[in-house]
Amino acid sequence: MSSTAHAHALDQVHEAAAPLLEIRGLEKHFSLSGDFLEQLKFKGGRIVREQRHVHAINGVDLDIQRGEALCVVGESGCGKSTVARTVMGLLHPSAGEIRYDGRRIDDLSHQALMPYRKRMQMIFQNPYASLNPRMTIQQTLEEPIRLHHPGWSVQRIKEQVAEVMTSVGIAADWGGRYGHEFSGGQRQRIAIARALAVDPEFIVADEPISALDVSIQAQVLNLLMEAQRERDLTYLFITHDLAVVEHFGTRVAVMYLGTVCEVAATATLFATPRHPYTQALLSAIPRLEDDRPQPIRLTGEVPTPVNLPSGCVFHGRCPYAEPRCGREVPTLRPQADGSRVACHAVEEGRL
Structure with missing residues (x-):
């Protein structure tokens, strides 16, 4: 095969692998504060502007293949x-990009x-x-x-x-x-x-x-x-x-409080869930098996999307949480089985 033909073949493979839809850093916030005048409050002897938002989605990254x-x-x-x-x-969107077939469409x-x-x-x-x-x-x-x-x-x-x-x-x-x-x-x-x-x-x-x-x-x-x-x-x-x-x-993306916790092929996710929230979610499915493990019971309350917790949004309910989880937002990282998981415990090998 000539170098030109080989390059063309590589281009075709690349095009075939390109996602139909790409979502990068997508955020959507809804204001709870009303118009400008409603945002003005009188506090401590002076007028201040208060803005509150529902953080519906926060930094979502997803690809969808044809x-x-x-x-x-x-x-x-x-x-x-x-x-x-x-x-x-x-x-x-409040922030981020959506690309369809390689062309940005959100703007x-x-x-x-x-x-x-x-x-x-x-x-x-x-x-x-x-x-x-x-x-x-x-x-x-x-x-x-x-x-x-x-x-x-x-x-x-x-x-x-x-x-x-x-x-x-x-x-x-x-x-x-x-x-x-x-x-x-x-x-x-x-x-x-x-x-x-x-x-x-x-x-x-x-x-x-x-x-x-x-x-x-x-x-x-x-x-x-x-x-x-x-x-x-x-x-x-x-x-x-x-x-x-x-x-x-074909594939599954698991979301919790506006963020993506885990993305994996369906069979992989159901066989070996990695993220603690995914594990809890799947353990709640009723199964007709005598030896099935007990459902994972999460403690604590689901935080409100108005006042998001710092760091990992799941750390307040996670049995594997450590101080780093409360400070740093985890990113989706590729795993050996082809899945992507946003969890410090998985990244550090603790889970």
Whole structure:
């Protein structure tokens, strides 16, 4: 092989390995202080300005490879949905960068972001709230196609809607009906069809099955997996259900209080969790085994995202915490098994 051909082959390998989505140092803070006048307080005989923020996400670093399903897990209030909405441009980040296919997108104008809206779609948690009650199902599915393909004929739009309805198991006669006429599972199928209508390559699914009956959660999950196989989709999947993660995820990112504790391949994470919080989280899964170890019981209270603890955000509840943990924020470091863990105890070999 010539040197030019060899260099070209290396470039192709590099391109194949480049993440579809890159998140670097992402932060999102929400103000609790109101406008400027509300921030002014009279203290000690003088006027001072007080600002308080909810630190929803703090320095999140994540990569999502083409064709994979990255699941983000953690308890309520850990910042999972904030990450999802910030990636989609529904929230503007306080700091950090988001790159899609090598291009930074978090600083783009609404107009400049439009081509990416077609490539990136979102499925929301609550299908009762995410469908417009004044629009028929046909209108709901046609709307994004008309927006992103203004030159398409009426006939072509109807053919696209029919194709996407068939792909998610929606009957053709649903088109003339309204959202309130359907069950939760049917509405979520419609919401999935709406996301797929413009042939995206990346989908953010924000707890898409948590509002559904357990009996139909598996149906919707299988539908999402089938769509991934048929359309070569990439998912950022937000959930708190670890059974879903084990079934659906390629890789898992575990979040606690706005920070990423651990990122690993699904099989690796469930077999050998490294971070103390991940270990506690996985030990809480009910298992039908006689010799299973006792669940890890964490002590202390979950800190508030308004007043974040110094150092590692988990150190107040961690059984392995040492003084360094209260001073220094740990960074995600690569491990021998391919995972990345943000923990001083793991770094020092104590865990």
